[in-house]
Amino acid sequence: MTYATADLNDEGAASKSTLASTVYHQLRDDLLHGVLETESKLRVEWVVSRYGAGASPVREALNRLASEGLLGRHDQRGFFIMPLSAAELEELTRTRCWLEERALREAIANRTHEWEEQLVLALHRLSRTPRRLPEDPLAISSDATNPAPTNPDWEKLHRAFHRALISACRSRWLVGFCDQLADQAYRYRQMARGGAGVQRDELGEHRLIAERALDGNADGAVQALLDHYRLTTALCMERFSQSGDPKAASGKARRRL
Structure with a gap:
């Protein structure tokens, strides 16, 4: 019993x-x-x-x-x-840049053939997957008043690329902190999705980061990574400005974005 x-x-x-x-x-x-x-x-x-x-x-x-x-x-x-705010985004971006710079430098310093292969594969898979679904009006139009969601497969591969980039840093704690910040950044990144008039070569940005990392160019890879994050932040800030609410964007406004 x-x-x-x-x-x-x-x-x-x-x-x-x-x-x-x-x-x-x-x-x-x-x-x-x-x-x-x-x-x-x-x-x-x-x-x-x-x-x-x-x-x-x-x-x-x-x-x-x-x-x-x-x-x-x-x-x-x-x-x-938790609310979305411009001040929070600025702090999040600074912290993410600090941590991922260290993680990327460590990964490049401790590079292995396996890490290189994983990074090349992650970039290849990302490049073969459309950023937007075919039915997304932004795929054929610059009208961003009511865009459809991003391709979920692309989102998974995008996350996998950034994880592969720092995976050789030899610190599961650092990778874990970077993952947590990436989750927070994802909420804001939806704000910048498909802003009217935005011209951005996201695949080119990712390819530049990977190429410099694979070449062992730590300074160049870090600069490309930080530029990538800061551009997203700048686009988010534009959306805050357009909303007329510098503190936070409402759930209703985010759904339109």
Whole structure:
């Protein structure tokens, strides 16, 4: 009986963990894609209803997202969605540039044939995947009033390229911090997507970064990487300016972007 009870408890704990993980991934995806209103309070009851899980797994998922900085938390008042702001973006970009410069320099200094092959493959896969889906009006028009979402396959490969770039830095902590900042940057990057009149050779930017890294040109690779990030930030700042709200963009405005 004791063993049977223990097995049941283990199964219950595993089920709770699975539910918490499911809620975490679903809510995280919605946060990153701007589906939910910024600065809105996330009541446990509302999350339970929306994602179909119990209060305990929901609280676990909310705490995990708060630890990653995707949610804010008020003492005794629950969780809220972190707002988007120009000041936050500036700080995020500075910090990301600091960390990824170090990671990239370390990766180039400790380069291996395997790292080179992974980077070449990541760039090749990215180059073979369209940035936008065929039905996206921006693929054939400069009208950016209501663009369709970016090709999700491109997004995955884009993330894989940047991860491959720094993967040889010999620090899982540094890679983890860079991943966390990349998540935060993704929320802002959606703002810059398809800005009217924007001419940008994203594949050329990625190719330049990779070529300089593969050549062992650390200074050149770092400069190309930082230019890449700063251009995205500049485009986001333009969107803040266009919205007329320097502090944050509303969820409704982000969905139009």
